Amino acid sequence: SQQGEEDPQALSIQEGENATMNCSYKTSINNLQWYRQNSGRGLVHLILIRSNEREKHSGRLRVTLDTSKKSSSLLITASRAADTASYFCATVGNNRLAFGKGNQVVVIP
Amino acid sequence: DGGITQSPKYLFRKEGQNVTLSCEQNLNHDAMYWYRQDPGQGLRLIYYSQIVNDFQKGDIAEGYSVSREKKESFPLTVTSAQKNPTAFYLCASSFYEPNTEAFFGQGTRLTVV
Numbered sequence: 001s002q003q004g005e006e007d008p009q010a011l012s013i014q015e016g017e018n019a020t021m022n023c024s025y026k027t028s029i030n031n032l033q034w035y036r037q038n039s040g041r042g043l044v045h046l047i048l049i050r051s052n053e054r055e056k057h058s059g060r061l062r063v064t065l066d067t068s069k070k071s072s073s074l075l076i077t078a079s080r081a082a083d084t085a086s087y088f089c090a091t092v093g094n095n096r097l098a099f100g101k102g103n104q105v106v107v108i109p
Numbered sequence: 110d111g112g113i114t115q116s117p118k119y120l121f122r123k124e125g126q127n128v129t130l131s132c133e134q135n136l137n138h139d140a141m142y143w144y145r146q147d148p149g150q151g152l153r154l155i156y157y158s159q160i161v162n163d164f165q166k167g168d169i170a171e172g173y174s175v176s177r178e179k180k181e182s183f184p185l186t187v188t189s190a191q192k193n194p195t196a197f198y199l200c201a202s203s204f205y206e207p208n209t210e211a212f213f214g215q216g217t218r219l220t221v222v
Contacts, residue, residue: 030207042115042199042213043152050208088151092207095159096167097142101151 010104019076021103023089024069030092032065032072037086037102046074046087081109112136115200115214121222122187122194130185130217132200138212139205141183145169146197146216155198158183159205187219195221 011019023032031050035043049056049065049072056063062075076083088102113134122128132141140159144152154167158177172191177183183202187194197218203211 033210035213040197040216040218042215043201043211044213045210048208048210090211095140095165095207096154096157097201097203097211098154099144099152 010106012106012108013079015079015081015107015109017079019079019083019105019107021074021087021089021105023072023074023100025072025089025091026070027091028093029067032063033090033092033097034061034063034072034074035088035090035099037088039086043088076105079105079107081107083107113200113202113212113214115198115217117217118215120217120219122219124221125189127186127188128194128219130187130198130200130219132183132185132214133181134202134212135181136202136212137180138202139180140203141177142201142203142211143167143173143175143183143185144199144201146199152199155185194219 031048033048034046036046037043047058047061047063049063060077065072084107086102086104088099090099116131142157143155146152153169155173156164156175158164161180164175164177174186197216199216200214201211203209
């Protein structure tokens with residue numbers, strides 16, 4: 001089954017720095033989405049990029065999608081302590097919403 | 110307020126007992142999903158439903174059952190056949206169109222005692 005798979009890394013950065021996370025997937029998709037999860041809570045949608053788009057911005061978020069490499073990246077610019085969370089990519093195809101393992105990001109004030 | 114509600118937030122179950130987790134949404138969403146989250150495993154899809162009275166198995170459906178009798182409700186039953194049910198369970202919903210976001214409940218933490 002298709003599934004987003006983030007690089008299995010935990011990021012620890014200083015406030016104000018940028019954070020980059022990557023995601024790869026295996027099959028064709030309609031779109032790729034990024035979600036955020038604070039500890040012990042539900043996921044919150046951040047941004048969606050369609051399969052025919054290459055880059056998308058939303059506030060301090062920048063997402064890229066390379067369908068030829070079946071990969072995506074999420075960049076958070078000028079990070080804040082409140083950005084500390086786990087970040088997941090999810091792929092949509094065949095009516096399924098499939099998630100990867102997530103990246104834990106810690107922003108140190 | 111519109112949203113998706115899971116209950117209870119914490120649930121304790123004795124071994125050998127079935128337990129049902131509730132998921133209700135008032136967003137008029139067509140699709141609903143159940144995921145299981147274990148530490149370091151990400152979210153794994155248990156069951157999903159696109160329309161009322163229809164649902165499909167996800168990647169880890171064994172030991173679980175669902176029903177979709179109403180558009181607003183998608184309860185998940187964890188049966189005694191599920192060998193390792195202790196986990197964090199998340200319900201989500203979305204419109205049927207593929208290029209739409211999913212909304213999540215706050216989760217139910219199930220512990221087998």
